Amino acid sequence: MAAAAGPAVIHLLNRRRYRTKQWAAMNFLREALRRNRKAIEMRDLILLLLRTLIVIFLVLAMARPYWTTGANSVYSGEPVHAVLVIDNSLSMGYSELDPSLLDQAKQKAREFIKDLPAGSDVSIVPLCDVKKWYTRGAFATREDASEALDRIDVVDRSASLLVAAEKAAAECEDGSDIKTKRVIIFSDMQEASATGSLDDAFKDLPSVQLVAIQPTEPENTWVTDFFLRDGIADTESSAVFHGAIQYRGPQPAIRIQASLYINDVAVEEQFIDVSREQPSQVVFTHRFVSGGTSDQPVFNRAELKITADRLQDDDVRCCVVPVLTRIPVMFADQWGSQEDPDRSRYGESFPFRALLTSVDEEDGPQLVDPIHRTPDTITREDLQDARMAVIAGSAPPPDAIQDLLREYVEQGGQLLIAGGAEFDPAAWNASAWRDGEGLLPAPLSGNLLGNLPEPGAPEPNAFRLDPNTFDDPLYKLELSEEEQRDIISTPSFYLVTEVEEDALDGFAEAELDRVSALAEKTKLIEERLGQLGQQQTLSDEDKAEQARLLLESQSLQANWLNWENPLARDFSSYTPEQLVALNTPRVLGRFDNGKPFAVQRQIGKGHVYMMASGVFPVWNTVAVDSGVLIFSRVVRQLLLRSLPDRTMGPLASMVLPVPARQRGDSFEVVYPGENTGTPIGVEGVGTYRYGVVLRSPTYRGFYEIIRTAVEEQDDEPPFLLAFNGPAAESRLVYVGQEDLMGRINSENTRWVGANDAITLSGQSYVGTDSWRWLWILMMLMMAMEMWLLRQRKKV
Numbered sequence: 001m002a003a004a005a006g007p008a009v010i011h012l013l014n015r016r017r018y019r020t021k022q023w024a025a026m027n028f029l030r031e032a033l034r035r036n037r038k039a040i041e042m043r044d045l046i047l048l049l050l051r052t053l054i055v056i057f058l059v060l061a062m063a064r065p066y067w068t069t070g071a072n073s074v075y076s077g078e079p080v081h082a083v084l085v086i087d088n089s090l091s092m093g094y095s096e097l098d099p100s101l102l103d104q105a106k107q108k109a110r111e112f113i114k115d116l117p118a119g120s121d122v123s124i125v126p127l128c129d130v131k132k133w134y135t136r137g138a139f140a141t142r143e144d145a146s147e148a149l150d151r152i153d154v155v156d157r158s159a160s161l162l163v164a165a166e167k168a169a170a171e172c173e174d175g176s177d178i179k180t181k182r183v184i185i186f187s188d189m190q191e192a193s194a195t196g197s198l199d200d201a202f203k204d205l206p207s208v209q210l211v212a213i214q215p216t217e218p219e220n221t222w223v224t225d226f227f228l229r230d231g232i233a234d235t236e237s238s239a240v241f242h243g244a245i246q247y248r249g250p251q252p253a254i255r256i257q258a259s260l261y262i263n264d265v266a267v268e269e270q271f272i273d274v275s276r277e278q279p280s281q282v283v284f285t286h287r288f289v290s291g292g293t294s295d296q297p298v299f300n301r302a303e304l305k306i307t308a309d310r311l312q313d314d315d316v317r318c319c320v321v322p323v324l325t326r327i328p329v330m331f332a333d334q335w336g337s338q339e340d341p342d343r344s345r346y347g348e349s350f351p352f353r354a355l356l357t358s359v360d361e362e363d364g365p366q367l368v369d370p371i372h373r374t375p376d377t378i379t380r381e382d383l384q385d386a387r388m389a390v391i392a393g394s395a396p397p398p399d400a401i402q403d404l405l406r407e408y409v410e411q412g413g414q415l416l417i418a419g420g421a422e423f424d425p426a427a428w429n430a431s432a433w434r435d436g437e438g439l440l441p442a443p444l445s446g447n448l449l450g451n452l453p454e455p456g457a458p459e460p461n462a463f464r465l466d467p468n469t470f471d472d473p474l475y476k477l478e479l480s481e482e483e484q485r486d487i488i489s490t491p492s493f494y495l496v497t498e499v500e501e502d503a504l505d506g507f508a509e510a511e512l513d514r515v516s517a518l519a520e521k522t523k524l525i526e527e528r529l530g531q532l533g534q535q536q537t538l539s540d541e542d543k544a545e546q547a548r549l550l551l552e553s554q555s556l557q558a559n560w561l562n563w564e565n566p567l568a569r570d571f572s573s574y575t576p577e578q579l580v581a582l583n584t585p586r587v588l589g590r591f592d593n594g595k596p597f598a599v600q601r602q603i604g605k606g607h608v609y610m611m612a613s614g615v616f617p618v619w620n621t622v623a624v625d626s627g628v629l630i631f632s633r634v635v636r637q638l639l640l641r642s643l644p645d646r647t648m649g650p651l652a653s654m655v656l657p658v659p660a661r662q663r664g665d666s667f668e669v670v671y672p673g674e675n676t677g678t679p680i681g682v683e684g685v686g687t688y689r690y691g692v693v694l695r696s697p698t699y700r701g702f703y704e705i706i707r708t709a710v711e712e713q714d715d716e717p718p719f720l721l722a723f724n725g726p727a728a729e730s731r732l733v734y735v736g737q738e739d740l741m742g743r744i745n746s747e748n749t750r751w752v753g754a755n756d757a758i759t760l761s762g763q764s765y766v767g768t769d770s771w772r773w774l775w776i777l778m779m780l781m782m783a784m785e786m787w788l789l790r791q792r793k794k795v
Contacts, residue, residue: 043788050785054778079119080760081138081176083168084109084145087127087187087213088152089159090729094188094215094311101213105186106149108211112184112758113142121176124148125167127187128157129652129696131671132678138176154313155698156725157650159193161185165201172206181206184758188214189740191733198743207762208749214734219249221256222314222730224279226304227647229478230633231640233300233323234367238285242478243304243317245282247274248731260284261303262321291323294385295563298323299646299720301702314730318701318722320646326369327639329356330382330389332397334422336374347372348393348421351615351623355632356639368639380404384562387642388414390635393421393614396428402439407558410604412565414638415439420614425497436511441601441608442585445500449595452494452618462492465597465627469590474637475630491627493620497612499596501587508580515576515583518556525553566657566719567644568605573686609638647722648697655691656705656719658682663690666708670718672701680705697723 086109092102099107113122121138122145130152139145168183183205187193189212202208225244233239247254253275260268267286274280282304292298300321308315333339333347349372356368371382375397383389389408391397397405409415417439419425426446432438451460467485477484532538532546571579582602588609589597600609615631617623622631648654658667668677669692685691697703704718737751752758 047785047788050781050788054781054785058778077117078180079117079121079178080180080182081121081123081172081178082113082116083123083125083171083175083181083183084112085125085127085164085168085183085185085187086149086152087159087164087185087193088130088154089128089190089193090154090156090313090725091159091188091190091311091732092213093154093313094218094220094732096215096217096310100154101188101215102152102154105211105213106152108213108758109149109184109186110146113145116142116760119178121178123171123175124152125171126152127159127164127167128155129698130155131696131698133696137174138171156313156700156723157698158726158729159187159190160196161187161189161193161198162196162201165198165205168208169205182760182762183208184211184752185209186211186213188212189735190729190731191735192728192731194735194740194743198740199745202744202746202749205746205748208746209752209758210740210749211752211758212734212737212754214754215732217250218732218734219251219309220311220314220730220732221245221247221249221254221274221306221309222311222727223304223306223317224727224730226302226317226724227319228302228321230636231322231645232367232636232643233288233291233321235288235291235323235325236367238287239321239323241284241286241302241304243282243284244279245272245274245306246279246727246730247276248733249276252276256307258282259305260286261301261305262286262288263301288321288323291325293324294327294387297643299717301720301722311730311732313700314725314727316700317724318647319724320702320720320722322643322646324367327367327387328371328385329368329639330371330373330378330386332373332375332378332389332391332394334374334394336377337372338374339372346616348418348423348614348616349390351628351631352390352392352416352418352635355628355635375401378404380560383408383413384560386413387563388416388635388639390416390418392416392418393423393616395422395424396431396439399431402432405439406603408561409439409606409608411558411561412568412605412642413561414606414641415608416635416638417608417610418614419495419497419612420616420619423497423614429500436507437514439608441610442596442599443500443503445498447498448495449498450493450495459492460494462494463496463591463593463595464489464493465491466590466592466594469587469597470630472588474588474634477629477633487626487629490625491620491622493591493613495613495619496591496595496597499587499599499612501596504585508584511580511583512576515579519576522553522556525549525556529553563642565605565642565644567646570657570686570689571604572689607638607641609634646720647724649723650725651697651723652695654694654697654721655685656694657685658690658692660690662707662709664710666710667692668706668708669694670704670706672699672703677704677706694721697721698725700724 086105088102092100092105094101116122121140123138124135124145126133133151135148139148164185164187168185172181172183185208187210189210222245223243224246227242229240229242241260243258245256245258253273255271255273258270258272259266268284270282272280272282288300290298300323301318302321303316303318305316331349331353333349335345335347339345339347339350353370357370371386373382375391375394378397378401383404389405396402405415425444425448428440429444429446432440433443450463453459465488467488470488477487479487529546529549532542535542538546585599585601587596587598588600591597596612598609598611600607613619615622622628663682667680667682669680670677680692680694682690683693692705694703694705700723703721703723705721706718707716737753741749741751748762
């Protein structure tokens, strides 16, 4: 604004720049000027005023001035930027009569948009991710905003008012240049959505209105859980499915129909009574008639459906069922193929084999195809198709076979090591620990604790398992907590291997050095191979170097298994510190004297699980009492780990790795309820790694990823996935106005009930268009200045 003084300064300087000189003819001119002096002075003052105003108006127009009103001010009619956040979580699909809560929210949003003043912008923001939602920024027309509303549908997710506030703040910042903002959040205001620091989230937002779309008498029945016991099915025994159903409403109990669907066909139905607020359990059995092999498992669709009610999207829950027959599993013990039941000569792995196979091979197809060896006769061919390997009650394998077994685990195999019989902890520790680079998940002290019972002598003091330490999901049975504790504490252990936990103190530091050196070496090899691959021509020396580096790269990462878990975690992007945290040995259960019973360690993509005792009824009584259920669970869960878990909970996105040789193929995803696929591209997901990214799998049901090969003609079954949302979203417990407003505690936030109207009142930025009028006034001033100057020249 200091520039406004410029014309006045110039005017005063111009008055002092002339020198006075006497001249005889000046008397006549002086008389003439005296008569026009007042008019000239008035004209100069007007010019001075005009020029000053022109500068002032120019500065103001460039500054674009405005002023704000109070938070509760009456709307003054200026254009607004309306940010409409639409809650499209699962509970918004609830319908009392015909329109769902989401439809009611959309209708109220349309009525609000219709009454917006001309020139307003509208941002439509779905609270939960919607498939194919590419909208960014605000809409300038009511038609575009209404069309965006139509594309919002209910998804299988839970809502959060914290997320609503964050999305509204981001849209207010980037969505439109209009200063006056109005945030309207349409939601059913479930209790679970109103958690967290709401006060902090809403205090910096402009005028906010919370539009509550709530049912008058909510009532709902939903499937809260559904899974296959043991996680894997075979054709030899019936698969057992467990489900949980819950009801919440005015009635004390209701009777509903529950149905098991396999591959879209109802195979069993039950009528059950469901009490209010108490989950009811339902169990189904089904015998699958065909299964897959170790390298080509068959995956089936399974669904639990109940009688449809007012919220139908939660009346079903789904899972993907792997069905296999004769999965190769390698068992090694002190006898191997020399085992002779007729002479009562059983290997220590016999109880493990019995847990996974029928006693009589003629009973029918088996879940596993046992490969029975001694540790010194294990070959790569034995392991190539095996999903799991068990070594029990034997001397340690030779060094070369130990290296082979470690490569097997690194590729995703599961290895179980158990004591008993001829297990010598000192020999195992000397050859298989190798300061953390061997097979053992933890070092052994070399001592056996306890004593075996002598015939006719009193039973020696036995170890018991401490149920308080068996909280890992690996041990979880479908029993009550009391029953589970009884089963764990039942077996007696007479002789156990002592794990030397104190020797693990320096493990993390040594493992970090090893992992860091391996990562650096791998990085250098990949960089050099990349440089050689970019060269147009290679000399003989470069070709030899390339071949050597490829062989060295293969030696660093074995790849000789005939199967793989396509959904196994990719650790190539992990830091050495993260890898060490994953590789650190974990104690999974202890005896009542505090000594470890089981230790597990992740090595590469697989795991090594070591038991401090065996299962055969010599070192303990596991095989002859109910404790065998725990070990049956362990071996089946280890076997299941080698299979991809295709039943997912809520995920923002999911990456399916694609081999480099397939990155030129085309991929499609078939969403739940659709019959045609949507193209999905192959993306780079890391250094020399590719994959298809399934974004926003927010609908409950089955997804199919279909690959169409460019060159191969063989049909490949679709990659089947199942997604389920959070069960808590179905409870339909709502927060009221007084409670919610007390949590937010912001004068800028207003509750809009069923009988209240959405208004435009609130803090406004008045005069945001005044810069246009200032420009017009400035132009008028300049025109007047030019006219006055022209008149002065005439004079």
